[in-house]
Amino acid sequence: MIERLTLIGVGMIGGSLALALRQGGFCGEIVGYDRDIQALQKALESGVIDRYAEDPCAAVSGAEVVVLATPVRAVEAICRTLRDCLAEETVLTDVGSVKGDVVRAVVAGFGRLPQNFVPGHPIAGKERSGIEAASADLFVGRRVILTPVAGTSAQAQRKVRLLWECAGSVVEDMALEHHDEVLAATSHLPHLLAFTLVASLSRLGESDEIFRYAAGGFRDFTRIASSDPIMWRDVCLSNRDAILNALNHFEHDLQGLSEAIAAGDGRRLLELFSNAKRSRDRFCH
Amino acid sequence: MIERLTLIGVGMIGGSLALALRQGGFCGEIVGYDRDIQALQKALESGVIDRYAEDPCAAVSGAEVVVLATPVRAVEAICRTLRDCLAEETVLTDVGSVKGDVVRAVVAGFGRLPQNFVPGHPIAGKERSGIEAASADLFVGRRVILTPVAGTSAQAQRKVRLLWECAGSVVEDMALEHHDEVLAATSHLPHLLAFTLVASLSRLGESDEIFRYAAGGFRDFTRIASSDPIMWRDVCLSNRDAILNALNHFEHDLQGLSEAIAAGDGRRLLELFSNAKRSRDRFCH
Ligand SMILES: NC(=O)c1ccc[n+]([C@@H]2O[C@H](COP(=O)([O-])OP(=O)(O)OC[C@H]3O[C@@H](n4cnc5c(N)ncnc54)[C@H](OP(=O)(O)O)[C@@H]3O)[C@@H](O)[C@H]2O)c1
Ligand SMILES: NC(=O)c1ccc[n+]([C@@H]2O[C@H](COP(=O)([O-])OP(=O)(O)OC[C@H]3O[C@@H](n4cnc5c(N)ncnc54)[C@H](OP(=O)(O)O)[C@@H]3O)[C@@H](O)[C@H]2O)c1
Structure with a gap:
């Protein structure tokens, strides 16, 4: 039983986790911290969090678990602030879409790797961001990948696993580098193709006309190009090598098609x- | 008032057109011909067509309008058969996803370009094919592009326009080459990217695992990779230059991103x- 959980970053993912935990029967206190005070107020008014603090150290005080749910690029500075106030026994976890860079940021912020830090990534998302886009069902039946590293406390890992299970997720462990490679291929690459396709089309002659004739499938195909540009810039910067590798393979295959x-x-x-259709139909029913 | 319409090819598109016309109040007779006798029987049993003929010439006899709704690659042979039996005054149209090659096929089949031939393309589709996938609402509110060429009869064009309007579509005219370029960018290119992405991923190490971690957006993004491989092979072969051009632009942009x-x-x-998100949000609400 966790008595107090602190969310650092009360946006779409953080807010969804809080709502999902409530729905899953979590009865502890949920404390929020965010640099956006309006997000905190909205989260409080809509019952997503029980209270908030205007300073990270006050927010994590007495917390059994702290979840970092800000953009990945904010992690290092937050850890530097938490360095002198986070209790040794507090479990720390995150939700970042890349894991290698988050671990580097945590190490840089704390000056060491806290044993109770458990890197995590829920494989569930939305194009919209912000607390208004939070939903209690976001993680139901979806995978959450934990990427413990050498020295990660098994007890901390168990606690984070239970937390996500309470939110309705299926939790799995994976080696950190493998996570970043798999996600580069299955998530980062498709997003980059969608952004590039839309950019490519909108540069064509009369782009109004071009989009007017884009058929039904196009809408679904490019939906992910509506995702948050800042988040995707950060993903590109923080998972550079794996993404370049995935892009390289794709470009090679596209060349073959050409x-x-x-x-x-x-x-x-x-x-x-035929092969592509077979794979698609086999894996996505 | 059209008294008799013949469908050559009673598949997903042909069947949907028949259903849409009925829904739109079309009271003429709908005759079907297909090389697939089971498709004809199904279409008859489910009331999609009123009767069928087992030979193309019998099917088009007395028809005011004939709609070619087979794959594009079948058009030339069908026109060769119709050459000696299609009445001069019968209006002929098609639904092919490419237009330049269809016109070439019609000319090759008839040995000349019939004045009453009106090239057409409904910008609406599905991944599934066959008569079972036909639906009356497929064309409602969707665009149909007609690409008349020099010599196309204005009266024939008007008749085809009315037909599609009766099916619920918004009809527009476009120059043939422009159609093939616009569609290469907005439809053919996205399909090729989806096929290539799925092929690329399924070649990676353990593709079961790869697809297991593909998140929600991936499903939408790759849906069009479930489309009929034969149709897309034909599209690639028949709109080669415009597709290669679109691929080239895309590859260049992807290179810039890399x-x-x-x-x-x-x-x-x-x-x-940010630019891509802005365009996407502006054009697809
Ligand atoms: N979106 C997805 O689909 C998805 C899926 C899986 C994982 N993730 C991961 O989840 C994380 C958050 O994504 P999200 O979609 O929830 O973003 P979001 O809705 O924008 O929420 C992030 C929140 O963190 C705040 N914040 C930014 N910098 C901060 C700082 N230095 N200190 C405190 N708060 C700060 C933001 O405030 P401002 O509005 O002022 O910036 C915002 O309220 C990202 O790391 C992402 O990689 C996202
Ligand atoms: N699918 C889309 O999303 C879409 C969208 C817009 C336009 N189109 C165009 O619509 C056309 C038809 O597509 P569809 O999706 O309706 O395909 P479909 O469901 O496979 O229907 C085509 C039908 O034509 C039959 N056929 C094939 N060759 C023939 C021949 N030589 N003579 C007589 N019948 C023949 C097929 O029989 P078999 O089953 O024996 O081959 C099948 O019953 C294509 O030209 C395509 O470019 C498709």
């Missing part, structure tokens, strides 16, 4: 599309 | 993502 089209190689095209 | 990531150029990344 060549098959240029050569009028119908057999190759059919094979390529 | 470079910005490699250089850690946060300003450039933010600008790129």
Whole structure:
């Protein structure tokens, strides 16, 4: 039983976690801290948090678990502030979409890696951000990946696992580097393709016209290009190598497709599309 | 008032058109022809068509309008068969996703361009194909582009326009080459990216695992990779130049993105993502 949980960053993900925990029967106190005071007020008024503090150290005081749910780029500065006030026994976790860089930021902020820090990433999201976009069901049935590192306390890890299970998630462990590679391919790459496609189209002659003729599938296909540009800039900067690697593979495959089209190689095209359709249909029902 | 309409190809698009016309108050007879006799039987049993013929010439006999709704690659052979039996006054139209190649196929089949042929393309679709996937609402509020060429009869064009309006569509005219370029960018390119992304991911190490971690957005993003491989092979073969051009532009933009990531150029990344988000939000509400 966790008696007090502190959220640093009361936005879409942080707010959704608080709502999900309540829905899952969490009865402890939820304290919020955010640099955006209006977000805190909204979270308080709508019952997402029980109270807030205007200073991170006051917010984490007496907390059994602290969840970092700010953008990844804010983690280092926050940890530097928490360095002298976070109790040794408090469990610290995060929700960042990349893990290698978060661990580096935590180490840089604390000057060491706290044993009770458990890197985490819920594989669930939305294009909209901010506390208004929070929803209690965001994590239900979705995976949360924990990427413990050498020295991570097993007890802290157990506590974080229980927390996410209470929010309705399925929790798994994964090696940190592997997480960053897998997510570069399955999440970061698709987002970059969507952003690039929309950018590419809007540069064409009369872009009003171009978008007017974009058919039904296009809307779904580019939905993720409505995601928060700041978050995606941060993801690119903090998972650079894995993303460049995924982009490289993709560009190579796209080049192969171009060549098959240029050569009028119908057999190759059919094979390529059939394999892709088979994989898609097998994995996404 | 059209008294008899013949569908050559009673699949997803042809069947949807028949259903949409009925829903729009079309009271003429709808005759079907397809190489797939089971599709014809299903269409008859479910009331999509009023009767069918097992030979194209019998099917078009006495028809005021004939709609070619087979895959694009079948058009030439069908026109060769219709050459000696299609009445001079019968209006002929098609639904193919590319237009330049269809016109070439019609000319090759008939040995000339029939004045009453009106090239058309409904900008509406589905991943599923076949008569079972037909639906009466597919075209409601969606655009249909007609690409008349020099010599196309204005009266035939008017008739085809009325037909699609009866099916609930918004009809527009466009120059044929422009259609093929615009569609290469807004429809063909996104489909190719989706196919390539799925193919690229499924080649990675353990693709079961890869797809397991693909988040919500991924499902929408790759839905169009479930589309009919044969149709997309045909599109690639028949709109080669415009597609290669669109791919080229996209590859160039993707290269620019790679470079910005490699250089850690946060300003450039933010600008790129912000512009894309703005365009997306502006055009797709
Ligand atoms: N969005 C997704 O789909 C998704 C999915 C999985 C994981 N994640 C991860 O979740 C994290 C948060 O994303 P989100 O979508 O919840 O973002 P969000 O809705 O924008 O919420 C982030 C909140 O943190 C605040 N904040 C920013 N810098 C801060 C600082 N230095 N100190 C305190 N608070 C600060 C923000 O305030 P301001 O508004 O003033 O900036 C905002 O209220 C990111 O690390 C992301 O990688 C996101
Ligand atoms: N699908 C879309 O989203 C979409 C959108 C806009 C336009 N279009 C265009 O619509 C056309 C049809 O697509 P669809 O999705 O309706 O395909 P579909 O559901 O597969 O229907 C095509 C039908 O034509 C039959 N056919 C094939 N070759 C034939 C031939 N030589 N003679 C007579 N019938 C033949 C097919 O039979 P078999 O099953 O035996 O091959 C099938 O019953 C394509 O040209 C495509 O470019 C499609």
